[in-house]
Amino acid sequence: IEGSTPPHTPGPIMADYAAYLAKGDGKLQGQDAIGGFLGVNWLDEFERVGxxxxxxxxxxxxxxxxxYNNIMGSLHVQPGTDLFRKLWEQARSTNTTLIQYVTWNDYGEDTNLAPGTATRYTIYDLTAHQIKWWKDGKQPTYDHDKVYLTYRRYPSGATIYPLNSRRSAAGVLEVASILTKPGKIQLPGRSANYDAPAGLFVKQFPLTAGPVVAEVVRDDKVQLRVTSPDPISVKPWREANAMVCYSSEYDRQWQIDFPDTPVQTYAEYGDADEDGLPNWFEMLYFGKLGDYSTATSTNPNDDPDGDGLTNLQEYQQQSDPRKKTQSYQVGHVWDLATVHQSGATxxxxxxxxxxxxWHYLYKLGDRPVPLDGAYLPCPISSGKVGYAGDMVQHTPYRDDQFKHVYGWVARHKNPVDDSWMIQLRSNTNCSAILAWQAPVTGRISLHISTYAKPDGSNRKGTLTIQRTGPFETLMEKRVQENESVDVNLSDITVKPGDRIYIIGSYHPDYVAMMLKTMKIKLESLAE
Ligand SMILES: [Ca+2]
Ligand SMILES: [Ca+2]
Ligand SMILES: [Ca+2]
Structure with a gap:
């Protein structure tokens, strides 16, 4: 410890170092209080440190x-209120002297404790409960039941339109009840029905689309019902990894804060006029985003851009209701090299x-990685990778079984002519997969040429082309080091949703397969 710099690894060293600082040795003479910052990497060590x-x-x-959800930086969220409860448990188990609430009250990072349009009064209320519990050594009791709902706005696999997303946290629907006496809790439409004891009790459910409603039932009577103004959506319009909350305490808290103002809730995914178009859609396209008075500003049956699709159809298929939705012409070319032009992917x-x-996928498994069609979307997308120059990548990064998995699908510039290339970087346990998903019914052809680096460095492996609908392998080829390979496949019939997989695999050689050209051409359209 003596003379060392602060440790950056979790474990006993962290605890020892905290004790060292607390004793007042070294450069930090006699600190009276020792705390921490977010400590995301050593959360489990706080108890030891404390x-x-x-x-x-x-x-x-x-x-x-x-x-903590920094839209441009790191994302640290856990299911429901897990993180919050874990820290409060540690506050009690370490008998902490102070609670240091880490918040910028900066709404862009979702750390705010103050009520907002997303957490509403939930974190605020649950904090009051936890403060009393920590101070008194026992949970506070109330004269009425309370129910808090905490969830993410959409399941992680949902397609986001019109804005796009780089990250998707896993999510749950959490029900936290603080009952005066035992009761039953049910979630209408979600086949969830369970006994809850008195006091704080938390249960989590899969995040599936639909209204978010919970009821407290005793003697077959619904004694309390809480309906969140935000349903869970399957058609999100922007990335949102932070929690959204609602509770049975909302009206009570609102009236304390704004006694003379009718209760208001701002809910982007609600549908104030119940016309099938969510509030965000009406505000964003036909009103003003954030101005709730414009959340009912359009008719679902209108077709203001005259493309034959009503506003409701545009919402359902995730297209722009103010812009003629383009159709594809025979001869259209999907060229991956033209996708990344703006520094983001x-x-x-x-x-x-x-x-x-264009979907970026991966498959993990023992070598050889089985190419069975069960592929997962890469959960991590980078901006520019600094050391690699103009390069953007998608990666699974790591998983619990194989630990450090460094496969990726990347695009970067050809140093020779600055054109964009695709790299399928597999690893022993990871195949990197690029997928093209058909948006039309018709016949396509596929052209790929691989890139052999002039210096002859490792650029070899197995290139596999597969399709779905039905699932079959169209081609498999060993690509030798320093060899340029052309692949031409034609007469592939597709319908919307069918995918073409372009896969780079490790076995039997090291591979960082480079695709110099990757084009799909629409040869004919079905009637
Ligand atoms: Ca509406
Ligand atoms: Ca239209
Ligand atoms: Ca349109």
Whole structure:
């Protein structure tokens, strides 16, 4: 420890170092209180750190937070209120002297404790409950039942339109009840029905689309019903990894804050006029986003851009109701090299008509990785990778079984002529997969040429082309080092949703397969 710099790895060192600081040795002379910042990488160590600091007789100030969602930076969210409850448990188990709430009150990062349009009064209320519990050593009781709903706005696989997304956290629908006495809780439409004891009780359910409603039932009577103004959507319009909440305490808290103002809720995914178009859609396209008075500003049966699709159809198929939705002409070419032009990449990426056709996937398994069609979307998409120059990538990064998995699908510039190329970088346990998803019914051809790096460095492996609908392997070829290979496939009939997989595999050689050209051409359209 002596003379060392602060450790960056979790474990006993962290706890020892905290004790070292607390004792007042070294450069930091006699600190009275020791705390922490977010500590996302050593969350499980806080208990150890706290106890270690307390042992020296100093003040422990546990960092408290419920989520951190930096849209341009890191994403630290956990299912429901797991993170928040875990930290409060540690606050009690370490008998922390201070609670240090880590919040910028910066709504862009979702750390705010103050009520907002997303968490509403839920984190605020649950914090009051936890404060009393921590101070008194026992949970506070109330004269009425309380139910808090915490969830993400959409399932992680949902396609986001019109804005795009780089990340998707896993989510749940959490029901936290604080009942005066035991009762039953049911979630209408979600086949969830369970007994809840008195006091704080938390249960989590899969995040599936639909209204978010919970009821407290005793003696076969619904005694309390809470209906969130935000249903869980399957058609999100922008990335939202932070929590949205609603509770049976909302009206009560609102009236304390705004006694003379009717209760209001701002809900982007609600449908104020019940016409099938969510509030965000009406505000964004036909009113003003954020101005709730414009959330009922359009008719679902109108077709203002005259493309034959009503506003409701445009919403359902995720297209722009103010812009003629383009149709494809025979001869259209989907060329992946033209996708990345603006320094960002998304999963999926769009084609020139705005439809999401390019998907970045992976498959993990013991070598040889089985190419069985069960492929998953890469959960992590980068911006520019600094050391690699103009390169963007999609990767699984790691998983629980294989740990460090460094496969990726990337696009970067050909140093020779600055054109964009595709790299399928597989690893022993990971195949990197590019998928094109058909937006039309018709016949296509596929052209690929691989790139052999002039210096002859490792660019070899197995290139596999597969399709779905029905699933079959169309081609498999070993690509030798320093060899340029052309692949031409024609007469592939597709219907919307069918996918073509272009796969780079490790076996039997090292591979960082480079595709110099990757084009799909629409040869004919079905009637
Ligand atoms: Ca509406
Ligand atoms: Ca239209
Ligand atoms: Ca349109």
């Amino acid at each position: 106890l270690s600091v307390k042992k020296t007789g100093k003040t422990w100030a546990i960092p408290m937070w419920h989520q 998304f999963n999926p990426d769009v084609d020139t008509t705005g439809r999401k056709v």
